[in-house]
Amino acid sequence: xxxxSLASARLMRSRASFATVTAVLTLLPHxxxxxxxxxxxTRPPALGATPVLTxxxxxxxxxxxxxxxxxxxxxxxxxxxxxxxxxxxxRLDRDMPGLASFAANLLDEGxxxxxxxxxxxxxAFLGASLSTSANWDVTTISLKVAKRNLDAxxxxxxxxxxxxxxxxxxxxxxxxxxxxxxxQAKDQPGTLAGLAFNQALHxxxxxxxxxxxxxxxxxxxxxSATVRAFYEGSIRPNRATxxxxxxxxxxxxxxxxxxxxxxxxxxxxERRPAPVLAAAAKPQGLQLILVDKPGAAQSIITVGxxxxxxxxxxxxxxxxxxxxxxxxxxSRLNSNLRExxxxxxxxxxxxxxxxxxxPFTVSSAVRTNVxxxxxxxxxxxxxxxxxxxxSADELAxxxxxxxxxxxGDLESTSQIASExxxxxxxxxxxxxxxxxxxRIEQVTxxxxxxxxxxxxxxxxxxxxxxxxxxxxxxxxxxxxxxxxTVREVGAIARE
Amino acid sequence: xxxxxxxxxLLAAPIVGTAQGAxxxxxxxxxTLPNGLTLIVHEDPSVPVVTTNVWFxxxxxxxKVGRTGFAxxxxxxxxxxxxxxxxxxxxxxxxxxxxxxxxxxxxxxxxYYESGPTSALPLxxxxxxxxxxxxLETMDGPKVDLQRDVVKNERRQSYENQPYGLAFENLxxxxxxxxxxxxxxxxxxxxxxxxxxLEDVKDFFRTYYAPNNATxxxxxxxxxxxxxxxxxxxFSEIPRGPAITRPAPAPFAVRDTVIVLxxxxxxxxxxxxxxxxxxxxADDAALDIAAYVLSGARNSRLTQALVxxxxxxxxxxxxxxxxxxxxxxxxxxxxxxxxGLDTLQRVIDSELRLLATRGPNARELEQARNAIEAQxxxxxxxxxxxADQLNAYFYAHGTPDWFxxxxxRYRRVTxxxxxxxxxxxxxGERVTLSVVPQGKTGLAATRRIVQ
Numbered sequence: 001x002x003x004x005s006l007a008s009a010r011l012m013r014s015r016a017s018f019a020t021v022t023a024v025l026t027l028l029p030h031x032x033x034x035x036x037x038x039x040x041x042t043r044p045p046a047l048g049a050t051p052v053l054t055x056x057x058x059x060x061x062x063x064x065x066x067x068x069x070x071x072x073x074x075x076x077x078x079x080x081x082x083x084x085x086x087x088x089x090x091r092l093d094r095d096m097p098g099l100a101s102f103a104a105n106l107l108d109e110g111x112x113x114x115x116x117x118x119x120x121x122x123x124a125f126l127g128a129s130l131s132t133s134a135n136w137d138v139t140t141i142s143l144k145v146a147k148r149n150l151d152a153x154x155x156x157x158x159x160x161x162x163x164x165x166x167x168x169x170x171x172x173x174x175x176x177x178x179x180x181x182x183x184q185a186k187d188q189p190g191t192l193a194g195l196a197f198n199q200a201l202h203x204x205x206x207x208x209x210x211x212x213x214x215x216x217x218x219x220x221x222x223x224s225a226t227v228r229a230f231y232e233g234s235i236r237p238n239r240a241t242x243x244x245x246x247x248x249x250x251x252x253x254x255x256x257x258x259x260x261x262x263x264x265x266x267x268x269x270e271r272r273p274a275p276v277l278a279a280a281a282k283p284q285g286l287q288l289i290l291v292d293k294p295g296a297a298q299s300i301i302t303v304g305x306x307x308x309x310x311x312x313x314x315x316x317x318x319x320x321x322x323x324x325x326x327x328x329x330x331s332r333l334n335s336n337l338r339e340x341x342x343x344x345x346x347x348x349x350x351x352x353x354x355x356x357x358x359p360f361t362v363s364s365a366v367r368t369n370v371x372x373x374x375x376x377x378x379x380x381x382x383x384x385x386x387x388x389x390x391s392a393d394e395l396a397x398x399x400x401x402x403x404x405x406x407x408g409d410l411e412s413t414s415q416i417a418s419e420x421x422x423x424x425x426x427x428x429x430x431x432x433x434x435x436x437x438x439r440i441e442q443v444t445x446x447x448x449x450x451x452x453x454x455x456x457x458x459x460x461x462x463x464x465x466x467x468x469x470x471x472x473x474x475x476x477x478x479x480x481x482x483x484x485t486v487r488e489v490g491a492i493a494r495e
Numbered sequence: 496x497x498x499x500x501x502x503x504x505l506l507a508a509p510i511v512g513t514a515q516g517a518x519x520x521x522x523x524x525x526x527t528l529p530n531g532l533t534l535i536v537h538e539d540p541s542v543p544v545v546t547t548n549v550w551f552x553x554x555x556x557x558x559k560v561g562r563t564g565f566a567x568x569x570x571x572x573x574x575x576x577x578x579x580x581x582x583x584x585x586x587x588x589x590x591x592x593x594x595x596x597x598x599x600x601x602x603x604x605x606x607y608y609e610s611g612p613t614s615a616l617p618l619x620x621x622x623x624x625x626x627x628x629x630x631l632e633t634m635d636g637p638k639v640d641l642q643r644d645v646v647k648n649e650r651r652q653s654y655e656n657q658p659y660g661l662a663f664e665n666l667x668x669x670x671x672x673x674x675x676x677x678x679x680x681x682x683x684x685x686x687x688x689x690x691x692x693l694e695d696v697k698d699f700f701r702t703y704y705a706p707n708n709a710t711x712x713x714x715x716x717x718x719x720x721x722x723x724x725x726x727x728x729x730f731s732e733i734p735r736g737p738a739i740t741r742p743a744p745a746p747f748a749v750r751d752t753v754i755v756l757x758x759x760x761x762x763x764x765x766x767x768x769x770x771x772x773x774x775x776x777a778d779d780a781a782l783d784i785a786a787y788v789l790s791g792a793r794n795s796r797l798t799q800a801l802v803x804x805x806x807x808x809x810x811x812x813x814x815x816x817x818x819x820x821x822x823x824x825x826x827x828x829x830x831x832x833x834x835g836l837d838t839l840q841r842v843i844d845s846e847l848r849l850l851a852t853r854g855p856n857a858r859e860l861e862q863a864r865n866a867i868e869a870q871x872x873x874x875x876x877x878x879x880x881x882a883d884q885l886n887a888y889f890y891a892h893g894t895p896d897w898f899x900x901x902x903x904r905y906r907r908v909t910x911x912x913x914x915x916x917x918x919x920x921x922x923g924e925r926v927t928l929s930v931v932p933q934g935k936t937g938l939a940a941t942r943r944i945v946q
Contacts, residue, residue, distance in 0.1 A: 039728045041625070042579050045617035047592050051543030051716070117803065120793040124862045127869030144873065173806060180809045180831055183761045187658035295759065297655035298648070329595075330586040339583065342644030345652045365652045367644075397591040404593020404612050408544045412876040 051407065058420065059250035063258055065265065067240040070420055071250040074413060078147040080246035081413040082154070082257075084161060085138045085421045087239040090212050091355070092230070094274040098214015102178065102222055103230050104134040107141065109170045112159030116170065119156060128153040130160065135212065136354050137425055139235060144414060147247045150256065158260035164231065171224045182216045185493040189293055189466045190365070193300040196289050196492045200462045201306060201359055205277030208358065216494050233271030237264040241424055243417040280306045280357065282460040286482035289462060291489060292469040299371040299467030300363075303378055305457035307360035310353035310426055316439035317447040318351060318455060323398040324448065325349050325385050325456075326362055330397075332381045333362065341377065343370045351455075360455060368468055372475030375463065379481075382458045389445040403437045518899040521875070523712075523885055524719045525895060530735045531707025534726050535885055535895045536719040539878060545715030546610040547619045548882035550890060552710075553703035555683070556602040556676030556820060557741070561690065564646065564683010567600040568691055569699055571642040573607065574598075578629035582638070585622055592618050602677050603819040604890065610879050613716050620713075620729050627709065628733035631700055636693050643688055650682045658760045659930050669752045669926040670768050670823055675744050677821055705736020710889055714882040744820055749924045755939040756930045762809065763938040764829040765836040766928040767843065769920050771815055771822035775891055780904040781912040782815035782824060782920065787863040788855045788913065789813035789826070789846070794862075796846045797826065807834050807842060819891070824920055836929050836940040847921050854914030864905050871902065 039045075061069040067084075090100045108130060109116040123130050128145035130153070141161055145153040185191045195211060202209035210218070242261075244253040282305055308318060319327070326333035326349025337343045344366045352358030362382070366374040410416055423432060465476060469486070477484060523537040555566045576582030589596050594611025596619075609619040654660040664680045671678035713722045749770045772778045789797045790813040801808035811828040828839045855863070874880045875898075888897035929939035 041621075041729075044580070044584075044588055045621050047618060048614035048616065050614055051612050117794040117799060121858075121862060124792050124794075124866040125858070127865045129869070129873065146869075173803070176806065176831070177802075177809055180762065183832065184658070187760050189656060293759075297651040328590055330583060330590055335583065338645055338648075339641070342641050343648070345645060345649040365648070365656065367648060367651065397587060400593055401590040404614075405595070407542060407612060408593075408610060411542060411544070411878065414876075 050404070056245075056416065061250060061254050063237070063254070063262055065262055066237040067242055067257075067261060067264070068424075069242045069244070069250075069254060069257060070424070071248070071253045072243075072245040072416060072420070073249055074246050074416075078247045079413060080145060080147055080150050080244065080248050081417045082143045082157065083243040083245075083414070083417040083421055084141045084157075085241050085243070085425065086140075086235050087138055087425070088234045088271070089134045089137045089139055091136055091207055091273040092234050092271050093207075093210065093214070094271075096214070096221065096226065096230075097210030097218045098178070098212070099218070099222070099226070099230050100134040100139060100234070101212050102174070102214065102219070103227050103235070104132045104139045106166055106171065106174055106227060107132045107160045107164045109174060110165035110167055111156075112163045112165075114156075114159065115165070119159070122156055123153065126153050126156075128156070130157060132160065136208070138421070140421070142414070142417075150248070154256055154260055161235070162261070162264055166224050166228050166231070168224045171222065171227055175219060175222050178213065178219050179216055182213070182219060182493065186489050189296060189298075189300045190363075192291055192293075192489060192492055193302045193363070193464050193466045196291055196466070196487055197302045197304060197359070197361065197462060197464045199492065200287070200289055200464065201304070202280050203278035205274075206280055207274065207276060208280070208354070208356070229268065230271065232266075232268040236266045236270065237261070238266065240264075241421070243420045243424075245413045245417045245420075276356065282306060282457075283462065285460060286457070287462050288476065288482055288484045289464045290469055290473060290476065290484060290486045291464070291466040291492065292486065293466055293489070294468055294470065296368065296466070296468045298365045299368055299374075299465050299472055300365050301371070301374060301378070302361055302363050302464040303375075303382075303457060303461060304359050304361035305455075305461035306357050307351040308353070308455060309357050310355065314447075314451050314454075315353075316436060317443045317451045319402060320395070320398045320440060320443045321385065321448045321451050322349055322351060323401055324390055324394050325381060325452070328398070328401055332385065333364075333378065336377050336381060337364065337366070337374060341370070341373075343367055343374045343377070347378075360457070368471050371465060371467060371472040372479055375465075375476065375479060375481070379458065382456050385452045386449065386456060386458055388449075390448050392445070395443070395445055395448065399440050399443060403440050406433065406437070519872075519902060521881060521885065521896050521898055523895045525889070526723055528706065528727060528731055530731065530733055531705070532726075532730050532733070533710040533889070534723065535710065535712045535889060536717065536722045537712065537714040537881065537885060537895075538717060538719060539714060539881075540716045542878075543613050543716050544610065544878060545613045545616050545619075545713065545717055546608060546878045546882045547616070547623065548606060548608045548712040548714070548879070548886055549623055550710045550712075550886040551605045551607075551704060552603075552708050552739075552890060553605055554601050554603040555679065555681040557703065558676075558679070558683075560674060560679075561687060562695060563679040563687040564681070565687070565691060565695065565699060566605055567681050567683065568642060568646050568688065569696065570598045570600045570605050570607075571646055572634065572638060572696060573626055573630070575638045575642065576633055577626040578632055580622055580625045581633065585626070588618055588622065589615065594619065600681055601818075602681065606883065606886065608879060608882065616713070616715075616717060616722070617725055620725050623711065624729035624733065627704060627706065627730070630704070631697055634693070634696060634700075639691065639693055639696055643691060646682070647685060647688055650685065650688070654680075654682060659758060659764055661756065661758065662764070662766055662928060662930050665754055665756050666766055666768050666825075666926060666928050669754060669928070670749060670770065671821070672745075672747045675747070675821070677818065677823075702737065703739065706730060706733050707735045708739055710886055712882040712885045712895070714878045714885065749926065751924045752926045753940070753942070754926065754928045755936055756928060757933045757936065758930050760930060760932055762829050762832065763836050763929060763931040763935065764827065765839050765940050766926075766930070767826045767840070768926045768928070769824045769923060771824040771920055772817055773822055774817040774819060775904075776817070778912075778916045778919070779815070779817045779822070781908045781916040782817070783867060784855075784860065784863045784905065784908050785850070785913050785917050785921070786813040786815045786824070787867060788850065788859050791863065791866060796850065797828070797843060800842055800846055801828060801839065805842065807831060808839055811843075830938070835938045836931070837942075840927070840940045847917060851914060851918040851922055854910040857910065860908070860910050860913065864908070867905055868902060
C-alpha cells in the first residue's frame, strides 16, 4: 500500500495536542448548519455546528502499597484495556544507554513459571495483546483483552510486572538480537541522521545524547544482574499508575488489580536519574555535519536545535507556529519543498517535549541533485516565519486544525488510556485540554513570530546531511552556512 | 464521546472465538445512484467523528505494460485541485475543519479517505464530488510533472534508498508471468513514470474515475438519510462512465527460480515465495492460519526454531498475500551475523515439511484462530479501518457487512486443512531471492533444498 505522503497530516501533529478532558469543548467560531436551502457547487459548503463532547469520568483510587489507579468505565463493548506506567524510563539509564528499553523488552520474555514461548502462547490463546516498552520518561506495560478473559490475562500481566525471569540465556539472546539490530542502523540513512544530530546537539553527560535503544558498547555490557538491578531500582510500586478503560467498574478494577499487585514491594535502593552534567547549548552559528553514503539515492537532511521543555508557557503558540511551518500537510515547508519544487516526498518539523528541552528538528529525504537547493529553501522558511507575521488565514487554519482534531484522537480504549497516561506523566489535570484549546484560540500572529524568533534555528543550529558526498558536498559548502565536519558511519553507529 | 470498538449491536459479540455469541454485525445501508455511484452508510453515534472512504475499483493491476506506476501517480493527481476547489484548497479546507485525509493504491483498488469532526462531512463530500466530476478541466502538464517528481522521490525514499527496498520488485516478476497484473510494483519504474503523459492521465481518468466504478462509505456519528441527501445533491449530476471489463489473467505455474541481489545491507535476507490463492477463496483462511502457525507469535514454529532455539535469524515472517485476482505466500528471514542463507533455508524447509506431514496440534490451531480473530476485532475499533473494510467486503462480495462470514472462515479451518495447504502450496515450485551485502554472494541461498 502506497500512501500519498510520509504520514497523514494528523500523524505529524505532536503529542502536545492530544489529551483527554472532562469538559465541553467550545471551539473556534463556525458557520451555520449544513442543512442550507440551496446547494451551490461553486463554493465550499458551510461547516456544520461544532460537535459537543461528553467526556469520560475518571475515578481515581490508590492501591495500599502505592500504585495509583485511574478507571474510565466504558460499557459499550466487553473489552478492557489495562495500561501500567512506571515513571522513570531512559532518564534512569545513567552510564548504560539503552538499559531501560532493554529491561522493558525483557519483561515479557519469560516471567513467573513461564518462558517466552509459554507466555506468548497463553496470551495469544486468550486473544490478549500485551506489550512492554520504555521511552525517555516512563516504562509502559499495556494489556488489551476481552472482559471474560481479563482474570487469566491479568495473571500473566502480574507475572510480567512482578516476576520477570531475566534468565541469563534470555538476556544473552535478546542482547545478541539487539546488537544485530544496532548493526543494521548503518543501513538506515534516516537512523544515521538522527544519531548524528543527537550526538551533535547533546554533549557527553546529557541524558538525551544516547539513542533510546543504546549503542553497541553499552549493549555488549548488558547481563542478567545489571538488568535485574535496574528492574529492582526502577520498576517499583511507588512509581506506578494503572489506567483501566473499558467494561469494568472502579471497584472491580481495584479488586482485580489489588489481588495481584498489592504484594508488589520495593527491594534494593531506588534508582535516580543521573545528574545532568552538561546542558545542551545552542552552537555558535550554524554547524554542518556530513555523513557519506556512497551511491545513496537521496540525501537525508536534519536541521535543528534545542527546543523547549514540556512545561513551557508558550506551548500553544509553539504548536500553532509549528503547524504553519512544518506540522501539517499544507505547511509552508511541505508546500514549498514537496508541492512547489518537487524536491521530496515529504518534509516536516516538530518539537520533542521532554522534562528538559528536547530537540526541534526539520527532517526530509531529498533528491541528491537538489540537496543544496533544499537547504536554501528550508532556511528561507525558517527565516520567513521569523521575519514576517503569518497571515490571518494561515493562523486561523492552524488553530482550527489543532483544536478541532482533538476528538478524533480518542477513538479507542487504548488511545484513551494512553492519553490519560500522557497527561498524568506531566501532572496535568483533566481540565488541561480545555485550557489548551483556550490558549490556542488566544494565539496571535505576534505570538507566532515571537516564538519563531526564540526557538527556530535560523542562525544557530545543526545541519546534518547523510548522502553521497561526492555529489553533494561541493554544493553544500558553496552555501557557506557554517563550518563543515565529516563524520564516518562507523563512528556514529558504533559496532 | 468514546469511540466504541464496534457498533452498539455488537454488545454480545464474542471477542475470542472460543465461545459462541451473537453474530458480529456492522449494519450498513447500501444505495446506488442512477449514475452508478454506490453509497454505504454505517451509523456509529459514539463519538462526534466521521470518516469517508471512497474506493475506485482500479489499481496497478489495471495498468498497461510500459505505463506501470500510473494508478498510484494518478492518486497523487487527485489532490491537485478541481474546478471549484482549485489547488491547494483540498488540503487547506479540510485542515481548517480539523480533518485529515490521504489515499492509497494497491494492485486492485485506489482509495481516498477523510476523517474529522462530523461538522466537516458536507465539506468532505463536496471535495470528493468536485474532483470526481470536475478534475480534468483543470489538469495540465505542470501538475503531472510536479507529482511525477514527488512520486519519484517517494520511490527513492521507500525503495531505492531503503535497505532491502528493491527485493519486492525482483521477486514479483519472477513469481508472476510477464504481463500478469501483479508482476510489477505499484510504485512503477522510473522509466515508466517518466513516460506518463497528460493524455495518459486523461484517458485513465475517463476510463476508471467514474461514479459507476466508485463506492463511497460514510461511517460515524451521522444519519443515513441526511448523508443520502447530501450525496445525491453533490454527486447526481456526474455522468456515468463506460462499462469496464477486466479479463482474468491466464492460469500459470511458478517456475523454480533462484535470484541473488547485492545491496547496501549488513545482514543477508532470504525471501521464499510461492504461488498462492485469491482472497476469500477456499484455501485462503487456511493459508492465513498456516502463516500464523509458522511466524505469528514468539512460540510459532519458524520463530521458535530460527530466532529462539537455533539463534540463526534476527527475525522471520511468513505471510499469505491473497489478492483479488491471485495470490502468493512468502517466508522472509534475516540472518544473524555470520549465518549463511542456505542454513536458514534448510531450517525453514524442515519446518514446512514437518507441518505438511503432521499438521498443527489442537492448541496451535486454537491459538492461531484466537489471535487472528482478536486482531481482526481490535482493528475495527477505528472507524477508518471499519469504513475501509466495509468497502473491501462490498467489492469482493457485493455486501458490506460480511464480518461474521469472514470470522467463520477461520473458525471452520481444521488441522487437516492447514496440513493440506502447506503441502499443496508451500512444498512446490518457488522463487528464492537472496539479498546479500555487496560482494558477499557466497552467503546467498544457492539451491532448492525442500525435496
